[in-house]
Amino acid sequence: MELSSHLEINLGKIEENAFRIVEKCAKQGIEVLGVTKGFSALPRIVRAMIRGGITKLADARLENIISLRKQHFTQSITLLRIPRLSTVEKVIAFTDCSINSEYEVIKALSEKAASKGIRHSIVLMIDVGDLREGVLPEDAAEAAEKIVRLPGVTLSGIGTNMGCYGGILPTAHNLNLLLEMKTDIERRVGAELEIISGGGTSSLKLVEDGSIPKGINQLRIGEGILLGTDTTHGYQVPWLHQDAFLLRTEIIEVKTKPSVPIGVTGHDSFGNRPVFVDRGLRKRAIVALGKQDVNIEGLIPVDKNIHILGGSSDHLIVDVTDAAGEISVGDLMTFKLNYQGLLTSCGSRYIKKFYIQ
Ligand SMILES: *Cc1c(COP(=O)(O)O)cnc(C)c1O
Numbered sequence: 551m552e553l554s555s556h557l558e559i560n561l562g563k564i565e566e567n568a569f570r571i572v573e574k575c576a577k578q579g580i581e582v583l584g585v586t587k588g589f590s591a592l593p594r595i596v597r598a599m600i601r602g603g604i605t606k607l608a609d610a611r612l613e614n615i616i617s618l619r620k621q622h623f624t625q626s627i628t629l630l631r632i633p634r635l636s637t638v639e640k641v642i643a644f645t646d647c648s649i650n651s652e653y654e655v656i657k658a659l660s661e662k663a664a665s666k667g668i669r670h671s672i673v674l675m676i677d678v679g680d681l682r683e684g685v686l687p688e689d690a691a692e693a694a695e696k697i698v699r700l701p702g703v704t705l706s707g708i709g710t711n712m713g714c715y716g717g718i719l720p721t722a723h724n725l726n727l728l729l730e731m732k733t734d735i736e737r738r739v740g741a742e743l744e745i746i747s748g749g750g751t752s753s754l755k756l757v758e759d760g761s762i763p764k765g766i767n768q769l770r771i772g773e774g775i776l777l778g779t780d781t782t783h784g785y786q787v788p789w790l791h792q793d794a795f796l797l798r799t800e801i802i803e804v805k806t807k808p809s810v811p812i813g814v815t816g817h818d819s820f821g822n823r824p825v826f827v828d829r830g831l832r833k834r835a836i837v838a839l840g841k842q843d844v845n846i847e848g849l850i851p852v853d854k855n856i857h858i859l860g861g862s863s864d865h866l867i868v869d870v871t872d873a874a875g876e877i878s879v880g881d882l883m884t885f886k887l888n889y890q891g892l893l894t895s896c897g898s899r900y901i902k903k904f905y906i907q
Pocket of ligand 1 (some may be wrong): 585587588610630631648712749750751752770771772773774
C-alpha cells in the first residue's frame with residue numbers, strides 16, 4: 551500500500567479524550583458540545599466522539615453540518631458561526647440551534663421557522679472582551695427582550711467566546727459577568743435561560759482547577775478532544791492524549807549542505823525575503839509535503855531533535871543533524887499537529903486519512 555503523506559487518526563484516543571472531558575465536565579454540571587469543525591466533520595471521528603459520550607454536536611460550517619445530516623447523524627447540532635442572512639433557510643432546515651448576535655438575522659430565522667411551523671433555538675452571544683462575535687453586555691438585555699417576542703425562535707440561552715481573536719482568557723471574572731447577564735435577562739424577560747455557554751477548550755482549565763463559576767452549564771469543545779491541548783493557555787492537558795493525529799510523510803532527499811544559500815538573494819516562492827543563520831554544514835532532509843498540503847506552521851516533529859527549516863509549495867525541509875534515529879530516503883517522518891495543522895491536513899485532498907482503532 552502506498553502511504554506517502556497520510557494522516558494517521560487514532561479513533562480510540564479521540565474517544566478517550568472525549569470521555570475524560572465529558573466526565574470531568576459532568577461532575578460540575580456542564581454539558582459538552584463536541585465541535586467538529588477542526589477536522590472537516592469527518593464521520594468516523596464524529597462517531598469516536600459519540601462513543602466517548604458526546605451527545606450533541608456543533609460546527610461553524612453549514613456545509614459540514616449538511617454533510618453530517620446526509621450521513622444520518624441525528625444528534626442535536628448547533629451552528630457555531632453566526633448565520634449568514636443568505637443561509638437562514640438552510641440553518642433552519644439542518645441545525646437545531648445557532649449562536650447569534652444580529653437581530654436582523656434572528657428575525658429572518660424566526661420568519662423562516664414560523665413559516666415551517668417549527669421553532670429554532672437561539673443562543674445569544676455576549677462579548678465579554680475578546681471582540682469577536684456578540685452583543686456588548688450593556689445591550690444584551692434589550693436584545694433578549696426583542697428576541698423573546700419573535701414567534702419562530704426560542705431564546706435558549708446566552709454564551710460567550712474567548713481566546714479566539716483577542717486572546718482573552720476565560721476567568722471567573724468574565725464568566726461571572728455572563729452569569730450576571732443571565733440573572734438580568736431572566737428578570738427582564740420573565741423566563742429561565744436553559745443554556746449558559748461558557749466558551750471552548752480555553753475554559754477547560756477552569757473546570758480542571760474547580761474555579762469555573764457555578765451556573766455555567768455548557769462548553770463547546772474541539773481542540774481539547776482532538777489534540778489534548780489548549781492553545782490559548784499554551785497548555786498540554788496532562789490527562790488527555792496529544793497524539794491522536796499523526797502526519798506521516800516520506801523522506802525524498804537526505805544530504806549535508808551549508809545552512810546559508812549560495813548566490814544572489816531574491817524572494818522565495820511566496821514573495822518573502824528569507825533570512826538565514828550560518829550554522830555551518832548541516833544534515834538536511836526533504837519530505838514530500840508542502841504548503842499546498844498543509845499549513846507547515848502547524849507541524850511539530852515527533853523527534854524533538856528534528857527542526858523544520860522551511861518549505862515551499864511541495865517540499866518541506868528539515869534539519870536532521872541531531873535526529874535520534876537513522877534518517878533514510880524512503881522512510882516516513884512523523885509530525886504531531888497543532889490546531890492549524892489539524893484544520894489544514896484534515897481539509898487537504900492531498901493527504902490521505904488512515905484510521906486506527
Ligand atoms: C471553534 C469554536 C469553538 C471550539 O473551540 P475549541 O478551541 O476548538 O474548543 C467553540 N465556540 C465557537 C463559537 C467556535 O467557533
